[in-house]
Amino acid sequence: MIKFDNVRFSVKDEKTAEEKIILNDVNLEIRGSNITAITGHNGGGKSTLVKLLMGMEKPTAGKIYYKNKDITSLGVTERARLGFSVAFQQPVRFKGITVGKLLELASGRKRMVGELCEYLSAVGLCAKDYVNREVDSTLSGGELKRIELATALAKGGDVFILDEPEAGIDLWSFEELIKTFSSLADRTVIIVTHQKKILEIADTIVLLNHGTEPQAGTREQMLPLLAESEEVCGKLRRN
Protein backbone atom coordinates (compact mmCIF):
# COMPACT_ATOMS: atom_id res chain seq x y z
CA MET A 1 0.00 0.00 0.00
CA ILE A 2 2.73 2.51 1.06
CA LYS A 3 6.33 1.94 0.10
CA PHE A 4 9.49 3.78 1.11
CA ASP A 5 12.13 3.13 -1.54
CA ASN A 6 15.66 4.03 -0.46
CA VAL A 7 14.37 7.11 1.34
CA ARG A 8 17.02 9.37 2.75
CA PHE A 9 16.39 12.50 4.76
CA SER A 10 19.12 14.80 5.94
CA VAL A 11 19.44 18.32 7.26
CA LYS A 12 22.32 20.72 7.27
CA ASP A 13 23.75 21.66 10.65
CA GLU A 14 23.50 25.46 10.77
CA LYS A 15 26.71 25.85 12.77
CA THR A 16 29.03 23.36 11.12
CA ALA A 17 27.29 23.19 7.71
CA GLU A 18 27.72 19.43 7.93
CA GLU A 19 25.00 17.14 6.65
CA LYS A 20 23.17 15.28 9.41
CA ILE A 21 21.42 12.14 8.24
CA ILE A 22 18.10 11.48 9.98
CA LEU A 23 16.89 8.62 7.80
CA ASN A 24 19.47 6.65 5.86
CA ASP A 25 18.24 4.86 2.73
CA VAL A 26 15.17 3.44 4.40
CA ASN A 27 13.24 0.68 2.64
CA LEU A 28 9.86 -0.08 4.14
CA GLU A 29 6.54 -1.52 3.01
CA ILE A 30 3.40 -0.68 4.96
CA ARG A 31 0.53 -3.01 4.13
CA GLY A 32 -3.08 -2.00 3.66
CA SER A 33 -5.88 -3.34 5.90
CA ASN A 34 -3.30 -3.49 8.61
CA ILE A 35 -2.30 -1.71 11.82
CA THR A 36 1.38 -0.90 11.69
CA ALA A 37 3.05 0.36 14.85
CA ILE A 38 6.28 2.25 14.49
CA THR A 39 8.42 2.36 17.59
CA GLY A 40 11.99 3.02 18.60
CA HIS A 41 14.03 5.25 20.83
CA ASN A 42 13.85 9.04 20.80
CA GLY A 43 15.77 10.55 17.92
CA GLY A 44 15.42 7.36 15.91
CA GLY A 45 13.61 9.09 13.04
CA LYS A 46 9.97 8.29 13.85
CA SER A 47 8.75 11.90 13.70
CA THR A 48 10.64 12.45 10.46
CA LEU A 49 9.00 9.35 9.03
CA VAL A 50 5.57 10.81 9.93
CA LYS A 51 6.46 14.15 8.31
CA LEU A 52 7.53 12.34 5.13
CA LEU A 53 4.34 10.25 5.16
CA MET A 54 2.03 13.26 5.48
CA GLY A 55 3.97 15.30 2.89
CA MET A 56 5.23 17.93 5.30
CA GLU A 57 8.84 17.11 4.36
CA LYS A 58 10.30 15.79 1.12
CA PRO A 59 13.02 13.11 1.04
CA THR A 60 16.56 14.20 0.23
CA ALA A 61 16.70 11.07 -1.95
CA GLY A 62 14.48 8.09 -2.70
CA LYS A 63 10.80 7.70 -3.47
CA ILE A 64 7.54 7.20 -1.61
CA TYR A 65 4.77 5.21 -3.29
CA TYR A 66 1.07 4.88 -2.42
CA LYS A 67 -0.87 2.18 -4.25
CA ASN A 68 2.10 1.96 -6.63
CA LYS A 69 1.83 5.65 -7.46
CA ASP A 70 4.79 7.95 -6.82
CA ILE A 71 3.60 10.52 -4.27
CA THR A 72 7.05 11.81 -3.29
CA SER A 73 6.42 15.33 -4.57
CA LEU A 74 2.85 15.66 -3.25
CA GLY A 75 2.31 18.13 -0.43
CA VAL A 76 0.15 17.92 2.69
CA THR A 77 -3.08 19.08 1.03
CA GLU A 78 -2.73 16.73 -1.94
CA ARG A 79 -2.09 13.75 0.32
CA ALA A 80 -5.06 14.71 2.51
CA ARG A 81 -7.21 14.76 -0.61
CA LEU A 82 -5.79 11.34 -1.57
CA GLY A 83 -7.23 9.98 1.68
CA PHE A 84 -4.45 10.48 4.25
CA SER A 85 -5.70 11.39 7.71
CA VAL A 86 -3.36 12.63 10.43
CA ALA A 87 -3.52 13.09 14.20
CA PHE A 88 -0.64 15.18 15.49
CA GLN A 89 1.34 14.33 18.58
CA GLN A 90 0.91 17.91 19.79
CA PRO A 91 -2.70 19.06 19.24
CA VAL A 92 -3.19 22.47 17.67
CA ARG A 93 -5.32 25.20 19.27
CA PHE A 94 -7.58 27.53 17.33
CA LYS A 95 -9.08 30.65 18.90
CA GLY A 96 -12.57 31.20 17.53
CA ILE A 97 -12.95 27.78 15.88
CA THR A 98 -15.30 25.47 17.75
CA VAL A 99 -14.87 21.75 18.11
CA GLY A 100 -17.98 21.26 15.96
CA LYS A 101 -16.63 23.54 13.22
CA LEU A 102 -13.26 21.77 13.22
CA LEU A 103 -14.95 18.38 12.88
CA GLU A 104 -17.10 19.72 10.03
CA LEU A 105 -13.98 21.03 8.28
CA ALA A 106 -12.43 17.60 8.74
CA SER A 107 -15.41 15.73 7.35
CA GLY A 108 -15.78 18.20 4.49
CA ARG A 109 -19.42 19.12 5.07
CA LYS A 110 -22.02 20.32 7.57
CA ARG A 111 -22.86 17.74 10.18
CA MET A 112 -25.70 17.24 12.60
CA VAL A 113 -24.78 17.19 16.28
CA GLY A 114 -25.63 13.49 16.37
CA GLU A 115 -23.05 12.77 13.69
CA LEU A 116 -20.39 14.81 15.49
CA CYS A 117 -21.28 12.85 18.60
CA GLU A 118 -20.11 9.65 16.92
CA TYR A 119 -16.60 11.01 16.42
CA LEU A 120 -16.37 12.51 19.90
CA SER A 121 -17.81 9.43 21.60
CA ALA A 122 -15.22 7.30 19.81
CA VAL A 123 -12.49 9.25 21.64
CA GLY A 124 -14.28 9.30 24.98
CA LEU A 125 -15.89 12.75 24.91
CA CYS A 126 -19.52 13.68 25.32
CA ALA A 127 -20.54 15.69 22.25
CA LYS A 128 -22.98 18.12 23.84
CA ASP A 129 -20.28 19.34 26.22
CA TYR A 130 -17.79 20.06 23.47
CA VAL A 131 -19.41 20.87 20.12
CA ASN A 132 -19.73 24.59 20.82
CA ARG A 133 -16.49 25.00 22.74
CA GLU A 134 -13.54 26.71 21.11
CA VAL A 135 -10.46 24.60 20.43
CA ASP A 136 -8.35 26.78 22.68
CA SER A 137 -6.55 26.80 26.00
CA THR A 138 -9.79 26.44 27.96
CA LEU A 139 -9.57 22.75 27.06
CA SER A 140 -7.14 20.49 28.91
CA GLY A 141 -4.24 18.76 27.18
CA GLY A 142 -6.08 15.43 27.31
CA GLU A 143 -9.27 16.93 25.87
CA LEU A 144 -7.34 18.60 23.06
CA LYS A 145 -5.58 15.32 22.30
CA ARG A 146 -8.90 13.45 22.08
CA ILE A 147 -10.32 16.18 19.80
CA GLU A 148 -7.21 15.88 17.64
CA LEU A 149 -7.90 12.15 17.26
CA ALA A 150 -11.58 12.89 16.56
CA THR A 151 -10.62 15.18 13.66
CA ALA A 152 -8.67 12.32 12.10
CA LEU A 153 -11.73 10.06 12.44
CA ALA A 154 -14.02 12.75 10.98
CA LYS A 155 -11.60 13.31 8.09
CA GLY A 156 -11.69 9.61 7.32
CA GLY A 157 -9.92 8.12 4.32
CA ASP A 158 -7.84 5.04 3.61
CA VAL A 159 -4.69 5.94 5.52
CA PHE A 160 -4.56 6.97 9.18
CA ILE A 161 -1.33 8.35 10.61
CA LEU A 162 -1.52 8.68 14.39
CA ASP A 163 1.54 10.19 16.04
CA GLU A 164 1.84 9.03 19.66
CA PRO A 165 -1.94 8.92 20.28
CA GLU A 166 -1.29 7.88 23.87
CA ALA A 167 0.44 11.15 24.77
CA GLY A 168 -1.62 13.08 27.31
CA ILE A 169 -4.34 10.43 27.60
CA ASP A 170 -5.05 8.89 31.00
CA LEU A 171 -4.33 5.19 30.97
CA TRP A 172 -7.54 4.07 32.72
CA SER A 173 -9.67 5.31 29.82
CA PHE A 174 -7.21 4.10 27.22
CA GLU A 175 -8.96 0.77 26.58
CA GLU A 176 -11.80 2.54 24.72
CA LEU A 177 -9.36 4.32 22.46
CA ILE A 178 -7.62 1.01 21.75
CA LYS A 179 -11.00 -0.31 20.56
CA THR A 180 -11.38 2.73 18.29
CA PHE A 181 -7.93 2.16 16.76
CA SER A 182 -8.74 -1.54 16.30
CA SER A 183 -11.97 -0.63 14.49
CA LEU A 184 -9.87 1.05 11.78
CA ALA A 185 -8.05 -2.18 10.97
CA ASP A 186 -9.68 -2.43 7.52
CA ARG A 187 -7.71 0.68 6.52
CA THR A 188 -4.01 1.42 6.52
CA VAL A 189 -3.27 2.52 10.08
CA ILE A 190 0.18 3.76 11.03
CA ILE A 191 0.68 4.48 14.71
CA VAL A 192 3.88 5.92 16.12
CA THR A 193 3.91 4.71 19.69
CA HIS A 194 5.80 3.66 22.79
CA GLN A 195 2.66 2.23 24.38
CA LYS A 196 2.68 -1.53 24.91
CA LYS A 197 -1.12 -1.77 24.69
CA ILE A 198 -1.01 -0.31 21.18
CA LEU A 199 1.90 -2.53 20.14
CA GLU A 200 -0.23 -5.48 21.21
CA ILE A 201 -3.00 -4.65 18.71
CA ALA A 202 -0.59 -4.01 15.84
CA ASP A 203 -0.46 -6.52 13.00
CA THR A 204 3.01 -5.30 12.10
CA ILE A 205 5.63 -3.64 14.26
CA VAL A 206 8.45 -1.57 12.81
CA LEU A 207 11.45 -0.82 15.01
CA LEU A 208 13.24 2.28 13.85
CA ASN A 209 16.56 3.04 15.49
CA HIS A 210 19.18 5.58 14.47
CA GLY A 211 17.39 6.21 11.15
CA THR A 212 18.90 3.10 9.65
CA GLU A 213 17.27 0.07 8.02
CA PRO A 214 14.12 -0.57 10.09
CA GLN A 215 13.38 -3.98 11.52
CA ALA A 216 9.84 -5.06 10.71
CA GLY A 217 7.84 -8.13 11.53
CA THR A 218 4.61 -9.46 12.90
CA ARG A 219 3.56 -8.62 16.44
CA GLU A 220 4.49 -12.16 17.50
CA GLN A 221 7.95 -11.81 15.98
CA MET A 222 8.67 -8.30 17.17
CA LEU A 223 7.36 -8.11 20.76
CA PRO A 224 9.96 -10.57 22.12
CA LEU A 225 12.63 -8.70 20.19
CA LEU A 226 11.53 -5.39 21.67
CA ALA A 227 11.56 -6.89 25.15
CA GLU A 228 15.21 -7.73 24.60
CA SER A 229 16.02 -4.25 23.43
CA GLU A 230 17.18 -2.42 26.50
CA GLU A 231 16.26 1.06 25.32
CA VAL A 232 12.77 0.25 24.10
CA CYS A 233 12.19 -2.24 26.90
CA GLY A 234 12.70 0.52 29.45
CA LYS A 235 9.87 2.49 27.84
CA LEU A 236 7.61 -0.55 27.63
CA ARG A 237 8.05 -1.29 31.30
CA ARG A 238 7.15 2.27 32.21
CA ASN A 239 3.95 1.95 30.24
Add this chain to the structure above:
Amino acid sequence: MMNDTDKKLLEQIAELHGVPNGSYNIRKNGESIARNSTADIEIIPKKDKNGIDIFVKPGVKNKSVHIPVLLTDGGFKDLVYNDFYVGKDADVIIVAGCGIHNGSSSDSAHDGIHSFHLEENAKVKYVERHVGTGEGSGGKIFNPVTKIRLKKNAFMLMETTQFGGVTNTVRKTSATLGEGAKLSVKEKLLTDNSERAMSVFSVKLSGKDSSAEIVSRSVARGNSFQHFKSALVGKNKCFGHVECDGILIGNARISSTPEIDAAHKDASLVHEAAIGKIASEQLLKLMTLGLDEKEAEDTIIQGFLE
Protein backbone atom coordinates in the same frame (compact mmCIF):
# COMPACT_ATOMS: atom_id res chain seq x y z
CA MET B 1 -35.84 55.92 -0.25
CA MET B 2 -33.28 53.18 -0.28
CA ASN B 3 -31.38 52.08 -3.38
CA ASP B 4 -29.40 48.86 -3.90
CA THR B 5 -26.26 50.28 -2.29
CA ASP B 6 -28.25 51.33 0.78
CA LYS B 7 -29.85 47.90 1.05
CA LYS B 8 -26.49 46.15 0.77
CA LEU B 9 -24.97 48.35 3.48
CA LEU B 10 -28.01 47.88 5.69
CA GLU B 11 -27.74 44.13 5.40
CA GLN B 12 -24.05 44.21 6.32
CA ILE B 13 -24.31 46.49 9.32
CA ALA B 14 -27.70 45.53 10.74
CA GLU B 15 -28.66 42.27 8.99
CA LEU B 16 -31.76 44.08 7.78
CA HIS B 17 -33.45 43.49 4.43
CA GLY B 18 -35.64 46.54 4.72
CA VAL B 19 -37.38 48.51 7.42
CA PRO B 20 -37.31 46.50 10.67
CA ASN B 21 -40.16 45.75 13.05
CA GLY B 22 -40.44 47.62 16.32
CA SER B 23 -38.54 50.81 17.07
CA TYR B 24 -36.06 52.13 14.56
CA ASN B 25 -34.38 55.17 13.15
CA ILE B 26 -32.61 54.90 9.81
CA ARG B 27 -30.32 57.83 9.09
CA LYS B 28 -28.92 58.52 5.62
CA ASN B 29 -26.56 61.33 4.66
CA GLY B 30 -27.36 63.34 7.77
CA GLU B 31 -31.16 62.93 7.73
CA SER B 32 -33.61 60.48 9.22
CA ILE B 33 -35.28 58.62 6.33
CA ALA B 34 -37.41 56.31 8.48
CA ARG B 35 -38.36 56.33 12.14
CA ASN B 36 -40.78 54.49 14.35
CA SER B 37 -41.44 54.55 18.09
CA THR B 38 -43.40 51.95 20.00
CA ALA B 39 -45.16 52.01 23.33
CA ASP B 40 -42.09 50.37 24.88
CA ILE B 41 -39.28 52.20 23.15
CA GLU B 42 -39.63 55.85 22.24
CA ILE B 43 -37.29 57.69 19.89
CA ILE B 44 -37.24 61.48 20.11
CA PRO B 45 -35.08 63.70 17.89
CA LYS B 46 -32.79 66.12 19.68
CA LYS B 47 -33.62 69.78 19.31
CA ASP B 48 -30.24 71.32 20.02
CA LYS B 49 -28.04 69.10 17.83
CA ASN B 50 -28.06 66.14 15.44
CA GLY B 51 -29.19 62.91 17.02
CA ILE B 52 -31.89 61.15 18.96
CA ASP B 53 -32.82 60.20 22.50
CA ILE B 54 -34.00 56.64 22.93
CA PHE B 55 -36.08 55.80 25.98
CA VAL B 56 -36.62 52.17 26.93
CA LYS B 57 -39.35 51.94 29.53
CA PRO B 58 -38.71 50.07 32.80
CA GLY B 59 -39.40 46.34 32.69
CA VAL B 60 -39.52 46.10 28.87
CA LYS B 61 -38.15 42.75 27.81
CA ASN B 62 -37.27 40.95 24.58
CA LYS B 63 -37.56 44.06 22.42
CA SER B 64 -35.07 45.57 20.00
CA VAL B 65 -34.27 48.92 18.48
CA HIS B 66 -32.35 49.50 15.25
CA ILE B 67 -30.57 52.77 14.51
CA PRO B 68 -28.34 52.20 11.46
CA VAL B 69 -26.62 55.04 9.63
CA LEU B 70 -25.83 55.16 5.90
CA LEU B 71 -23.42 57.58 4.23
CA THR B 72 -23.43 57.41 0.47
CA ASP B 73 -22.77 61.01 -0.58
CA GLY B 74 -19.03 61.30 -1.25
CA GLY B 75 -17.31 63.85 0.97
CA PHE B 76 -20.16 63.94 3.51
CA LYS B 77 -19.19 64.34 7.16
CA ASP B 78 -21.78 63.33 9.73
CA LEU B 79 -21.71 64.03 13.46
CA VAL B 80 -24.53 62.57 15.50
CA TYR B 81 -25.34 62.28 19.21
CA ASN B 82 -27.50 59.38 20.35
CA ASP B 83 -28.43 58.94 24.01
CA PHE B 84 -29.96 55.72 25.33
CA TYR B 85 -31.92 55.68 28.57
CA VAL B 86 -32.72 52.11 29.59
CA GLY B 87 -35.21 51.73 32.44
CA LYS B 88 -34.96 49.54 35.49
CA ASP B 89 -35.25 45.77 34.82
CA ALA B 90 -35.49 46.29 31.04
CA ASP B 91 -33.80 43.74 28.76
CA VAL B 92 -33.32 44.87 25.14
CA ILE B 93 -31.14 44.56 22.05
CA ILE B 94 -29.83 47.71 20.38
CA VAL B 95 -28.44 47.39 16.87
CA ALA B 96 -26.45 50.34 15.58
CA GLY B 97 -23.65 50.64 13.07
CA CYS B 98 -22.77 52.61 10.01
CA GLY B 99 -21.94 51.86 6.42
CA ILE B 100 -20.04 54.36 4.28
CA HIS B 101 -20.05 53.99 0.53
CA ASN B 102 -17.67 56.50 -0.97
CA GLY B 103 -17.09 56.60 -4.70
CA SER B 104 -15.53 60.07 -4.62
CA SER B 105 -12.07 61.49 -4.00
CA SER B 106 -13.23 63.41 -0.91
CA ASP B 107 -13.25 61.93 2.58
CA SER B 108 -16.53 60.74 4.07
CA ALA B 109 -16.78 60.50 7.83
CA HIS B 110 -19.21 59.45 10.50
CA ASP B 111 -18.68 60.39 14.13
CA GLY B 112 -21.30 58.71 16.29
CA ILE B 113 -21.34 59.80 19.92
CA HIS B 114 -23.38 57.28 21.91
CA SER B 115 -24.22 57.52 25.60
CA PHE B 116 -25.81 54.65 27.49
CA HIS B 117 -27.54 55.10 30.83
CA LEU B 118 -28.64 51.77 32.28
CA GLU B 119 -30.76 51.78 35.40
CA GLU B 120 -30.71 49.08 38.08
CA ASN B 121 -30.88 45.49 36.76
CA ALA B 122 -31.22 46.69 33.18
CA LYS B 123 -29.69 44.50 30.47
CA VAL B 124 -28.59 45.60 27.02
CA LYS B 125 -26.99 43.78 24.16
CA TYR B 126 -25.50 46.46 21.95
CA VAL B 127 -24.36 45.48 18.45
CA GLU B 128 -22.35 47.95 16.39
CA ARG B 129 -20.94 47.18 12.96
CA HIS B 130 -18.92 49.38 10.63
CA VAL B 131 -18.06 48.84 7.00
CA GLY B 132 -16.57 50.95 4.21
CA THR B 133 -17.23 50.31 0.51
CA GLY B 134 -16.76 52.17 -2.77
CA GLU B 135 -13.84 52.52 -5.15
CA GLY B 136 -13.26 56.25 -4.66
CA SER B 137 -9.92 57.42 -3.31
CA GLY B 138 -11.63 59.41 -0.58
CA GLY B 139 -11.38 58.10 2.96
CA LYS B 140 -14.09 56.16 4.79
CA ILE B 141 -13.64 57.40 8.32
CA PHE B 142 -15.38 56.38 11.53
CA ASN B 143 -14.77 57.90 14.93
CA PRO B 144 -17.29 56.30 17.29
CA VAL B 145 -17.41 57.41 20.91
CA THR B 146 -19.30 55.22 23.38
CA LYS B 147 -19.96 56.37 26.94
CA ILE B 148 -21.48 53.82 29.29
CA ARG B 149 -22.88 54.25 32.78
CA LEU B 150 -24.16 51.11 34.49
CA LYS B 151 -26.10 51.34 37.71
CA LYS B 152 -26.46 48.60 40.32
CA ASN B 153 -26.52 45.08 38.82
CA ALA B 154 -26.94 46.41 35.29
CA PHE B 155 -25.37 44.39 32.48
CA MET B 156 -24.21 45.43 29.05
CA LEU B 157 -22.82 43.26 26.30
CA MET B 158 -21.19 45.32 23.57
CA GLU B 159 -20.28 43.60 20.31
CA THR B 160 -18.44 45.80 17.85
CA THR B 161 -17.21 44.69 14.46
CA GLN B 162 -15.25 46.52 11.80
CA PHE B 163 -15.55 44.40 8.67
CA GLY B 164 -13.12 46.18 6.39
CA GLY B 165 -12.76 49.05 3.99
CA VAL B 166 -12.52 51.58 6.81
CA THR B 167 -9.54 53.78 6.02
CA ASN B 168 -9.26 55.46 9.42
CA THR B 169 -10.93 54.92 12.74
CA VAL B 170 -10.44 56.12 16.28
CA ARG B 171 -12.78 54.25 18.58
CA LYS B 172 -13.17 55.53 22.12
CA THR B 173 -15.14 53.63 24.74
CA SER B 174 -15.46 54.67 28.36
CA ALA B 175 -17.52 53.10 31.12
CA THR B 176 -18.29 53.52 34.78
CA LEU B 177 -19.73 50.55 36.63
CA GLY B 178 -21.79 50.62 39.80
CA GLU B 179 -22.29 47.92 42.40
CA GLY B 180 -22.65 44.45 40.89
CA ALA B 181 -22.68 45.85 37.36
CA LYS B 182 -21.11 43.86 34.53
CA LEU B 183 -19.69 44.96 31.20
CA SER B 184 -18.64 42.57 28.46
CA VAL B 185 -17.05 43.95 25.30
CA LYS B 186 -16.24 41.84 22.25
CA GLU B 187 -14.40 43.85 19.63
CA LYS B 188 -13.40 42.58 16.19
CA LEU B 189 -11.29 44.61 13.85
CA LEU B 190 -10.13 43.90 10.32
CA THR B 191 -7.78 46.27 8.52
CA ASP B 192 -5.99 46.00 5.18
CA ASN B 193 -3.91 48.08 2.74
CA SER B 194 -2.90 51.36 4.46
CA GLU B 195 -5.82 51.49 6.87
CA ARG B 196 -5.36 52.80 10.40
CA ALA B 197 -7.38 51.80 13.45
CA MET B 198 -7.08 52.90 17.03
CA SER B 199 -9.24 51.49 19.79
CA VAL B 200 -9.14 53.06 23.24
CA PHE B 201 -10.94 51.71 26.29
CA SER B 202 -11.23 53.38 29.67
CA VAL B 203 -13.22 51.47 32.27
CA LYS B 204 -13.75 52.40 35.91
CA LEU B 205 -14.91 49.59 38.17
CA SER B 206 -16.33 51.80 40.90
CA GLY B 207 -18.97 49.58 42.48
CA LYS B 208 -18.43 46.65 44.80
CA ASP B 209 -18.45 43.31 42.92
CA SER B 210 -18.52 45.01 39.54
CA SER B 211 -16.76 43.27 36.67
CA ALA B 212 -15.61 43.98 33.14
CA GLU B 213 -14.32 41.78 30.37
CA ILE B 214 -12.89 43.33 27.23
CA VAL B 215 -11.84 40.98 24.46
CA SER B 216 -10.39 42.47 21.31
CA ARG B 217 -9.56 40.27 18.34
CA SER B 218 -8.01 41.88 15.34
CA VAL B 219 -6.53 40.97 11.99
CA ALA B 220 -4.18 43.39 10.28
CA ARG B 221 -3.26 42.79 6.66
CA GLY B 222 -1.21 44.62 4.02
CA ASN B 223 0.48 47.71 5.42
CA SER B 224 -2.27 48.50 7.90
CA PHE B 225 -1.69 49.60 11.47
CA GLN B 226 -3.75 49.05 14.60
CA HIS B 227 -3.27 50.34 18.10
CA PHE B 228 -5.16 48.97 21.07
CA LYS B 229 -5.08 50.89 24.32
CA SER B 230 -6.92 49.90 27.45
CA ALA B 231 -7.07 51.42 30.89
CA LEU B 232 -8.85 49.46 33.58
CA VAL B 233 -9.18 50.99 37.02
CA GLY B 234 -10.43 48.96 39.97
CA LYS B 235 -11.78 51.27 42.63
CA ASN B 236 -13.57 48.65 44.70
CA LYS B 237 -13.71 44.92 45.18
CA CYS B 238 -14.01 44.00 41.50
CA PHE B 239 -12.74 41.86 38.65
CA GLY B 240 -11.47 43.07 35.31
CA HIS B 241 -10.01 41.19 32.37
CA VAL B 242 -8.63 42.66 29.17
CA GLU B 243 -7.51 40.44 26.30
CA CYS B 244 -6.02 41.65 23.05
CA ASP B 245 -5.26 39.08 20.35
CA GLY B 246 -3.97 40.12 16.98
CA ILE B 247 -3.04 38.30 13.79
CA LEU B 248 -0.49 39.93 11.51
CA ILE B 249 -0.43 39.27 7.77
CA GLY B 250 1.99 40.86 5.32
CA ASN B 251 3.70 44.02 6.56
CA ALA B 252 0.98 45.03 8.98
CA ARG B 253 1.61 46.24 12.49
CA ILE B 254 -0.37 45.98 15.73
CA SER B 255 0.58 47.60 19.02
CA SER B 256 -1.06 47.17 22.39
CA THR B 257 -0.76 49.39 25.44
CA PRO B 258 -2.25 47.94 28.61
CA GLU B 259 -2.87 49.86 31.79
CA ILE B 260 -4.39 48.19 34.81
CA ASP B 261 -4.72 50.15 38.00
CA ALA B 262 -5.85 48.33 41.12
CA ALA B 263 -6.84 51.22 43.36
CA HIS B 264 -8.46 48.94 45.94
CA LYS B 265 -6.96 46.06 47.90
CA ASP B 266 -9.63 43.62 46.65
CA ALA B 267 -9.46 44.64 43.02
CA SER B 268 -8.36 41.84 40.69
CA LEU B 269 -7.31 42.92 37.21
CA VAL B 270 -5.80 40.88 34.39
CA HIS B 271 -4.38 41.90 31.04
CA GLU B 272 -3.38 39.48 28.30
CA ALA B 273 -2.06 40.27 24.85
CA ALA B 274 -0.82 38.06 22.04
CA ILE B 275 0.12 39.38 18.62
CA GLY B 276 1.76 37.46 15.82
CA LYS B 277 1.34 35.82 12.47
CA ILE B 278 -0.80 32.71 12.00
CA ALA B 279 0.99 29.75 13.57
CA SER B 280 2.37 27.37 10.97
CA GLU B 281 0.96 24.43 12.99
CA GLN B 282 -2.54 25.83 12.55
CA LEU B 283 -2.11 26.09 8.79
CA LEU B 284 -0.60 22.62 8.66
CA LYS B 285 -3.43 21.06 10.69
CA LEU B 286 -6.09 22.48 8.38
CA MET B 287 -4.07 21.40 5.34
CA THR B 288 -4.11 17.83 6.67
CA LEU B 289 -7.90 18.14 6.49
CA GLY B 290 -7.66 18.86 2.75
CA LEU B 291 -7.66 22.68 2.71
CA ASP B 292 -5.02 24.49 0.65
CA GLU B 293 -2.91 27.14 2.34
CA LYS B 294 -5.13 30.06 1.30
CA GLU B 295 -8.30 28.26 2.41
CA ALA B 296 -6.63 27.40 5.71
CA GLU B 297 -5.59 31.03 6.28
CA ASP B 298 -9.09 32.32 5.46
CA THR B 299 -10.68 29.74 7.76
CA ILE B 300 -8.42 30.71 10.65
CA ILE B 301 -9.14 34.43 10.17
CA GLN B 302 -12.87 33.88 9.78
CA GLY B 303 -12.98 31.79 12.93
CA PHE B 304 -10.84 34.26 14.84
CA LEU B 305 -13.16 37.15 13.98
CA GLU B 306 -16.42 35.24 14.14
